[in-house]
Amino acid sequence: MIEDFRLPDLGEGLPEAEIVAWLVQEGDTVTLNQTIAEVETAKAVVELPSPHAGKITKLHAAAGDVVEVGSVLISFDLGGDSASSPAPAAEMQLSEEPAKAEPNLVGYGAAPRGSARPQRRSRAVAGRPAASDTAVLEAAPHDAIQVAPEQPLERPRSTPPVRLFAKQLGVDLALVEASGANGIISRADVEAYAHRVGATPVTAAPAPEPEFLPELRTQAATGERTTRTPIRGVRKHTAQAMVRSAFTAPHVTTFLTVDVTATTELITSLKADRSLQEHKIGVMAVAAKAVCLALARHPELNSRWDDAAGEIVQHHYVNLGIAAATGRGLVVPNIRDAQDLTLVELADAIRTLAETARAGKTPPADMMGGTFSITNVGVFGVDAGTPILNPGEAGILALGAVRRQPWEHRGEIALRDVMTLALSFDHRLVDGEQGSRFMVEVADVLREPGRAMLLR
Incomplete structure (x- = not known):
């Protein structure tokens, strides 16, 4: 049948x-x-x-x-x-x-x-034994191993980046033993195996193309003056979402430069605390906490415009989107119920979210249902920008680079850590006054992190 x-x-x-x-x-x-x-x-x-x-x-x-x-x-x-x-x-x-x-x-x-x-x-490849021939592998020279008759093998458990790395080294993952308890082959496992058998990078043929874009046509090697890349996957989805947002919601962007020296000093002191060293608390986490506190006092920024129902939907929770640049394009997964997390928990969530996104492992559900987003353009050395709203969200905050520069402080000029904030918002939902007050409140927390103790 x-x-x-x-x-x-x-x-x-x-x-x-x-x-x-x-x-x-x-x-x-x-x-x-x-x-x-x-x-x-x-x-x-x-x-x-x-x-x-x-x-x-x-x-x-x-x-x-x-x-x-x-x-x-x-x-x-x-x-x-x-x-x-x-x-x-x-x-x-x-x-x-x-x-x-x-x-x-x-x-x-x-x-x-x-x-x-x-x-x-199993693949009959000259010079590579079956997975069950571990003893033979250890006893015989690598180039003298004979292939066992074809037999069913378990598919090696690894991620596409690791499989790509193994291909570049010419390593058959079926021969690599996972060191972790979860049985998943890591990059370190591939490196250890390659070192043991003397594997060298494959140079006879062009390097494998990224697995997420098998038809990438790179023509530089043939002397062509252009390269054409199919518009697919994350890049296509991001482009459609940004165009829809830009031509649906009337964007307004406001800027505010703030002295964040107290925040950077707080971060330095937290890094010195041995009990907190593994949590990697940074400016992004402090800004995320400030946003959650400010959204509770300015719910207009935590709303969406429901055109079909003719309603404004105000959220009583914060699903905080964190923009992450990856090899596959821009993705904005969100931290669920971020308003309930402590500073340390936010820092951990941001790091996990970013690592998962860069590895291409973010589940589709984690990129749906965001209510407000943050993008950190400062990591690229950029001072400010005009971020585009995620469709369905009323606001997005861009964090600029933290720069040491002369600044007025207590009536004198001193070297201070200064950062520019850029807030884009949907003018259908948020008036200029509301957006400005929200921005000032976020800046106040970054200027004086102790103020967060007074907010609820």
Whole structure:
């Protein structure tokens, strides 16, 4: 019996996804929940599990193709086997329980290890042994190892950046042992293996293209004067959102330069505290705390314009968006209920959010439902800018670079740490007076962090 599998909605109603790479071929026999492809939505790279056990008869799209949700993706020959029934819909979600082998549909990275492990065909590559030949690997020279007969192997558990790094070194991940308790192969594991066997970077062919953009056409090597890159994934989504925001909400931006010396001194003292050193509290965390406090007193900045209902929706919580620049484009995941977090908890949340975004692991749900955003252009040495609102949000605050410069202080000129704030807001929701008062209140906390003790 032939069964077609259609591309499912991978989260938050996204209409399409790009095939990053097929991990199977026509004619392969796959098991239930085996990872068959990596696909990229507008917000994340997702590993797609097989909903059937059976033989693959046809792949209906090639790597690099953009497929609409609901389109036929792959066809299976189930052969009438009762064990080939589709996976229940309830199982098509990310699971955090290591004892289950559920698909990893709405996440990024290795699927959880379980008793029913996904299988793949092993590749017969000259000079590389089967994963079970560990003893032979240790006993024989690397270039004298013979390949064992082809047999099913567990797909190495790692993330796309690590797989790219392994490809660049010419390392087969099937031979690399994970050092961590979670069983996921890290970059350090690949480096250790490469050092042990004397692997060297692959130079015979051009370096592999980024996995999230397999059809990037770099023509510099051929003497061409231009390079064309398909507009897909995060870049396409970001462009659409920014255009929609710019031509829907009337933007107004105000600027305020503030002496933040007291904040930088506070941060220095916190870094000296051994109990807080691992939390990496910075200006961004203090600004986030100041924003949460100010939003409680100026709820107009924590609202959205519901045109369809003809209503202004005011939020009584803060889902604080943090703009993060990544190799795949700009993403703005948010910290849920940020108003309830302490300064230390905000610092931890910001760091985790940024690391997850740069690794491409942010779940689509974490980039939905934001109520206010912060972007830190100061990390690039920029003093100020005019940030564009995230669609559906009333305000976004840009933090400029902290600069040591002459400044009036207590009636004298002194060297002080100074930073410029830029607040963009939706003029349908926020008047100039409201936006200015909000900005001053945020600045007051940065100017005198002790003032936060007086606010609620």
